[in-house]
């Protein structure tokens with residue numbers, strides 16, 4: 373309480389008022405005393421001046437023997453001009469200061485020898501006034517015709533004292549009332565000054581607590597009013613800035629949470645600060661118990677999990693503050709991991725942390741991988757027949773003595789390899805056109821029964837050659853189908869020829885066509901070698917063959933099913949293979965009644 377501004381202002385104002393009143397009172401007392409003494413001195417000087425009548429008469433009085441009586445008489449006559457009253461008396465003294473005559477004989481008999489009397493005894497004028505004495509006096513020595521007397525006037529200053537006492541009393545009374553008025557006024561004045569400050573303080577406290585809606589009710593044209601207005605403006609600016617910051621923060625948080633990439637933020641000590649949904653998913657922090665585990669998840673733990681070289685990262689990171697490690701394989705994913713420097717504030721200090729962005733590049737990685745594998749496969753597939761051709765031709769060239777039949781065998785082998793190469797290149801061209809959507813489609817509407825019959829005709833010789841029984845059946849009244857007849861034929865022939873190829877001689881192969889609601893369904897079934905469970909999902913990959921040598925012997929390129937799938941996809945259809953090793957394979961083709969080749973980017977020609 374004693375330290376608050378209100379109290380201080382009251383005390384300062386009261387002390388100030390008191391000080392002024394004391395000073396004024398003291399000045400009044402002093403000037404009263406001064407005035408009294410100056411008035412006395414000047415009155416005496418004019419009365420006892422050398423040219424004055426009183427002086428002339430006093431000197432004349434020395435002519436008579438009882439000059440002091442005469443002088444007493446004269447002084448009595450001049451009583452009023454000397455201001456003689458109850459408190460002021462005049463005396464005629466001899467040269468030793470002894471009383472001769474005067475206005476008060478009793479006082480005169482006990483007269484004290486004052487410094488001014490001593491001066492007069494020495495023939496000098498005694499007119500010194502001493503403010504510490506309770507009297508004021510004036511002594512003048514006069515002499516004529518060998519006679520000398522000292523005229524002495526003494527004032528007890530009773531009048532002056534009662535006057536100054538009165539002034540003192542008035543001053544004390546004024547001080548008392550002044551004190552009360554000063555206290556009351558200063559209280560209200562201090563209140564007028566401190567109240568707006570108090571309101572401002574309350575307002576500032578509210579702002580500090582985040583209450584921006586409350587307005588600060590301090591008005592006025594003075595400095596406090598201006599301060600309050602500035603404060604209100606500052607509050608509005610602060611609120612807008614905070615709103616903007618919190619908006620940005622919300623945006624950032626939403627982005628952070630729902631970002632498709634995993635983001636993890638570590639502090640300077642490598643401890644986890646933030647982790648987004650994707651990162652939790654990636655590192656499998658799913659269950660509520662994993663929260664504790666997550667807290668232990670440090671930067672080095674993450675680096676270890678991802679099997680990244682810590683030394684390499686820290687060296688590169690030191691140089692650029694931003695470093696990317698590509699194609700980090702974690703579980704079944706390929707990731708590009710970016711390490712970025714970031715600043716944050718902790719206990720008012722600026723710190724540097726590390727932000728890790730884990731971008732899933734599995735798609736790109738797989739594509740690159742399959743491209744690389746594809747190029748390697750193509751090279752390998754083309755090299756094999758080339759080696760065969762070279763070997764056969766070289767044998768013929770290096771052995772001119774070979775008999776005609778052997779020579780022909782070698783040359784036929786070379787031709788066969790050439791045909792194989794041609795098939796591979798042809799299939800690759802077909803796939804490349806399908807991939808680049810540059811295949812020209814010939815759309816026509818045709819009878820499905822005739823389509824199946826035709827395939828049967830084409831494949832029967834081949835099936836017969838292997839001793840297979842080929843049966844072809846079509847649901848009665850099956851509707852016509854619209855699509856690229858030739859390419860669909862190529863697909864079914866490929867499937868049937870696979871059945872022929874991969875079924876031991878004397879097998880059973882059936883082709884059956886039926887109508888579904890939206891699709892024509894063609895099933896090719898055999899009782900051949902079948903395909904293992906592991907091979908089945910990879911069967912549509914380019915150049916994938918279950919048993920390379922067996923497939924090559926059978927004349928396969930490993931591209932037939934890949935082409936079939938692309939053609940059916942382009943038609944909006946599908947191909948499903950079910951197989952049991954040693955029992956047989958069933959391939960089901962679904963083809964929409966009206967193909968969607970437009971959407972596949974193909975060209976129509978009817």
Ligand code: ADP
Pocket residue numbers: 866870871874875898900901902903911916917918919923924927928929930931932933934957
């Ligand atoms: P290929 O030209 O070698 O026949 P495909 O793409 O048509 O190539 O077939 C891929 C592989 O699938 C073949 O190499 C073969 O091993 C297997 N395959 C396809 N059809 C059958 C089937 N009916 N029975 C057993 N294996 C099959």
